[in-house]
Amino acid sequence: MMLRPCFVLLVFLFSCSLVWGQAKYTLSGTIRDGESGETLIGASVAVPSMGLGTTANEYGFYSLSLPAGDSLTVEFSYVGFQNQDRIIFLKESLTLDVELGTGVDLEEVVVKANSYEEQLKTTEMSVEAITTKEAKLVPVAFGESDILKIIQLKPGIPSGSEGTTGLFVRGGSSDQNLIVLDEAIVYNPNHLFGFFSTFNTDAVKDLKLYKGGFPAQYGGRLSSVIDVKLKEGNNKHLSGSGGLGLISSRLTLEGPIKKNKSSFIVSGRRTYVDIFTRLLNKASEDKEDYNPIPDYYFYDLNTKINFQFGEKDRLYLSGYFGRDVFGFDGDFFDFNFDWGNATGTVRWNHVFNSKLFANTTFTYSDYQYDIENKVTGFSFKIGSNIRDINLKSDFYFALNNEHTLRFGGNVTDHQFTVGRLKAGSDDGQINFSAGQDYDGLELGLYVSDDWEVNKRTKINAGLRISGFSNDGTFYTGIEPRLAARFILSDRTSLKASYARMYQYLHLIANAGAALPTDVWYPSTARIKPQTSDQIALGISYLMSKDYFLNVETYYKYLQNQLDFVDGAELFANDNLEEEFAIGKGRGYGFEVSVEKKEGRLTGWIGYTLAFIEKGDYKTVDPFGNFAQTGYFSPIYDRRHDLSVVSIYEISRRFTLSGTFVYGSGDLRWLAPSRFTLQDVYGAGFESIVPDYRERNNYRLPPYIRLDLGLMIHFFPKWGESDLSINIINATDRRNTFFIYFEPEFREVTDGGNQIEIPEKISARQVSLFPILPSISWNFKF
């Protein structure tokens, strides 16, 4: 029964396409950067004399249906590049690959992802995009440009606590973000417990984030899709870039394997704080009271190769490998903790004809952590792992200028190892182990039509059918997607969208901060998939040539939200599901942004008013405890969020930048009362036991941060370089990282024993950053 509406929709979509398919010839091709050969996503193609146009898709491919004609002028454009006019004689379908040149020095312009006109016309809404060039100009901590951090300055994407990259998009939790790197899922996008993301900005081409209005090709997460694309590599000439920062260095090399046909890119970075701490440990090893500093470092490596086979086929191979390593080697105690992602992508682009383009991808994703601890005579190992193998095919069918169809499907094999624990004594007398393995098969089929109903109205209607199988349990999800745009005037458009999403995986994370030990868990017979229904309404307004206003409001309803029973035992528990509680959630809010992408002064101002509540929780174990009743706000319920980002190009040599963020404080669950526990004889009494009641009952002080940056550009003969001087938290505000309570005791003698009686409790706030200057040097040749 459920399949019937899907079939009807498919028939409708295809029949629409046939009815309106009246164009005679098709102009198609790929649009690339003339300097590097990189495809230009979203570049515009227009025939002004006919009022027709389109944009290149995410693979740089475009297709435009045109009537036969002589001397048609086709205009190719992309902001930051010189427009290119081509005169064509269309007597048959024509392939025209175009390379756009900058014409000016690239550093002088900020390449933007979409022109304002495109933003106005597209059915896409709730989308934020950023390029690496924008990202590199925004001031960042330790001079480490981080594209995932910078996207959090856009409205509707508040981050977690300071120093974390957990994203809470429109009230969704941090596990509800589909993060893909070259179409392979990245399960943990964090290095250093969230201080940095796993994305090396030098290797990234661009990042696009969907907060709502999800196109049908995306599925598997409820709240956002973060699509990160790696550069393809310069297929014109060998080039490189890199940087030296306070805590890490990075180097990227790219170049042609065969000019204009194939290219490679290799990019790596590594932190080196461990080199200093080892020196310090060595210098202090003779000191009696010296506690050695543990080793910590992270590294990652991105690589990509692409080959063009003939005119219609291109093959891409890309991979990512990153690890964080934290270790301590003592006389009696060895501790090693490492975690990281590995991804691999094999992608094949094939142009069937001027209307049909296909992208087939095989991806591998792996995330794991391992902790090994050795104390004299005993050892302890724990680890978890999720591994995906995914096959996906996407078809892009530009039927005519009114209808662009997309359809495809994917199948993913998931393997989960949840809480693998082994412990025991070296002599083998003591041994115990725990852990569970799961398999899951996730499927998705979709179709969508981007339908230009008339000059004012455009609809993107799609349907996704998803499924998940695990140990004899099979779930099916029917996920309708709808987005519509209505142009009110040449400056104003109205937009609306609805999306239903299914998520078959759950993250077992019991704290607000993202931790590497968070474990992914599949839907099972008792744990149903999470779902969300989101509607959004928006208005886009081109205020002037330079300023673009976007206002959106949304409501999101979430079901089967995972939380944990009071006192949940999540560590190596073979009956983990009995620790779960399943509830509902709702989020709603209002976002407004003003952007300026051209001129000497660029940047944006974004404001979000948001509300999020969760509740109605029921424990999986009928005897489980979940004391909280009714709805409550999660810790990331940030009521107001304002960000201002500005970049001012003083001259060719100097660029000044600044970001200002104001956010309502996050919530914390604090105990409003306490008591003294006498306990049984021998235990000693516990003088201060916190009595936690209502969840998340305290709002932290507002988060306020001003960051400033100055970039000095140099133009040596061998290329370009810049010195980036940043001042993070320029006002030296102490934002709250966490709060703890410090009791003061007095000692009294009781029966010959000294016991401590509390006298006073003080609340102490810990901050992560003072004012933090940093300097880094970046180069490009």
Place this chain on the structure above:
Amino acid sequence: MKSTCYLFILGLIFSLAACNLEQDIEITFPEAENRVVVECYLEANRPFNMLITTTAGYFDPFPTTDNQFLENILVDSAQVIIRHKGIQYGLANQVVFDFSSRQVFNYHSSQLVPADFDSDFELDIVLPDGSTITGVTHILPAVPLDSVVVEFKSPTDTLARVLTYFTDIPNQDNYYRRMLHESSLDSLPEQDFVVDDRFVEDSYVFGTNYDFVVGDTIFNTIFHLTKDHYNFLQSVENATNANGNPFAQPSPLISNLEGTAKATGVFTGLNYVRNRMVIER
């Protein structure tokens, strides 16, 4: 040049580390009603004792004298009855000090708790404001120790560790509390933790570090806990550990007490084995 650069960077790191990133903060909670806390551990062949106290606001001032400390938290004038096999045991509101355990109770009956491991004990409390507290528990049999083994690191080494073996009761969920004291039970325990038997199929062993020398006296105690007692202790530990740990999940107290008073605490049977040993080579 290289070493100057390192020194500069090290200097910068240490300067940042020296910045004062902690400060006092004023916290105001919405008014939270105090609630009653009950502690009652029924030991076979021991008198009925119970401590009924109350919570206080987290930042409320603490009493300045030792006497006030008790006065401020004891709840008086409650009617306390424990029933077992149809017999009612009334606990009178009187402060008693158990000199052997150095513990204080404010409800007491000199009648002894029956050594019955099969039947439930039921608690009924009526507080002065008329609200009620109820609870049910039982006493579990103790689990005997199989052996306590002293192991020296090497034949010549002076430091030893202690391994305590006992057999888990099969075919049921068991919960244990392990305490290890050195010298005296009045001192704070060297080890004190609770475990369940989910990792263990038959034999349990608790070890120590190589911390002991010949002549040391140790007290090994294994409590056989009820599930309610285990949950309560775990929740106390979780609540205490979460205080200030940004990566920990706070936990409300998990109590087996019910009734209109919305009290917290634990009403449980208590049984254990305790072994005193002097370390010998």
